[in-house]
Amino acid sequence: MFVLLIVATPLGWWLARTASRAKPVVQTIVALPIVLPPTVMGFYLLIILGPNGTIGQWWVQLTGSALTFTFSGLVIASCLYSLPFAVQPLMNAFEAVDRGDLEAAWTLGATRRDAFFSVALPQSMRGYFGAAVLSFAHTLGEFGVVLMVGGNIPGETRVISIAIYDQVESLNYAAAHQLSAVLLVFAFVILLTMFLLNRRWQQS
């Protein structure tokens, strides 16, 4: 998720500030995972990230191992899949940052980078909160992409949602219950904490 937020930050910033004609195209690409069935995403990723795919080949040269069916590959796939849920709230938050405040920061001696980190970022904390909640929820629940790209290797790429699926398939309901309950409680606690924090912010 942190990887995702770091990737989404420059993208959201660019989308919020640019007047470029490429903006709608980039927005569309970022939004695709919302519309496409996860299996379609997973299929393309499997091909691109696979040892014969463009990125996969480059990765093999770089590290000596393939991306597909590994944890790294899983992270990349998850990021792409949840990207719209991180980029959209960040973009909205960055759009709300007053250009006047940035200009003031520059005239006070801040470089563009410095002004981003000292003015835009702290003023966009709500956006980061939204992005974190949404993309976390989305990543936790994903299934299709993970299965396609990650496979189901215990201790490596088996995520809880797939583990549950396995248990149900083999009619092992007791284990499925346990895992599902864990996931349910975990999701509930995380989201509750975040919304409570959010309410605190609003009050202060």
Add this chain to the structure above:
Amino acid sequence: MTAESILLRYSLARSQFDLNVDVEVPTRGITGIFGESGAGKTSLLRCIAGLEKPATGKLVVAGDVWQDTDTNSARAVHEREIGYVFQEPRLFGHLDVRSNLLYGRRRAASNGREVEFDRVIDMLGLDAMLDRNPAELSGGEAQRVAIGRALLRAPHVVLMDEPLASLDAARKDEILPFLDRLHAELSIPILYVSHNIEEVCRLCDHLLVIDGGRIVASGDLQKVLVRMDIPLLSGVEAGAVIVGEVVDYDPDYDLTTIGFSGGDLRVPGRHGDAGLPLRLRIRANDISLCREKPEQTTILNVLGATIEAMQEADGPSRLLRLRVGDELLLARVTRRSCDELDLQTGDTVQAQVKAVAVREP
């Protein structure tokens, strides 16, 4: 081009007008940039700050070239040592007042021009606000913080873009004394954009008049004000500024007598102790002329004056420039009165004057 001036030469195409200026202003005192809304005042300041990317031209501040399109060099905004006070305070909402004040100071290169933190706090009366949030401040307080933040950045030049425009009259009166103090106590030059001639007369030493993106007059405030060929300065608000000295105060009538080279003037209110220098603004509409010294009149001030120049005009009234002692005044009289009294350049007349004190420096 000397080290004591700022050279401004800028071209910038805007939708309503083309900014086209080439002027030098002194690096001391307050230079007013006066003009109507949309005349290019703000654009000019933004060019100086480097906030208008497409602007071309040359900017030299006290001998340092900050921008020169001919050699393709331009300092980025953060490399220009300016203190910019915008129309709105633009304080950072996520920082308290103290951190706002220190934002620029933390990033300033040590250049020997640092202004002491305590001194700025004291001068702008910010002591009680340091730990508060910008959202809790009144408009006037927030603007004072913005001014302090700009000063603490140790600027070569302070740019003020109508800092009082968004405030009501009471808040303006609250800030003006602080600006007077800046003027009196600091040696940092200030470029002060305003469309309010009273503010300009009170604060500024030099004046640029800008109209339709062009500089139509520039120079010493008193001299520019008495020019009669600038439409912006010859309307209802036409008037002159003179400098005098408090002679005495009459508590019975609440009048202060102010002496200057052309005689004594009495103005309402108390304006400090004897010997204090004082600026007076005299509007052209507040002067009437007589051939003979009037015997009985409700106007307190009658000064002997010489007509130095007369405006050629076809309207109902015209402006006359009067010399009174070493000072110049403007008077507006109807064209009919000019003809009936047969007023000519060089004539000696009696000027009945209502004066208003504008500043105690």
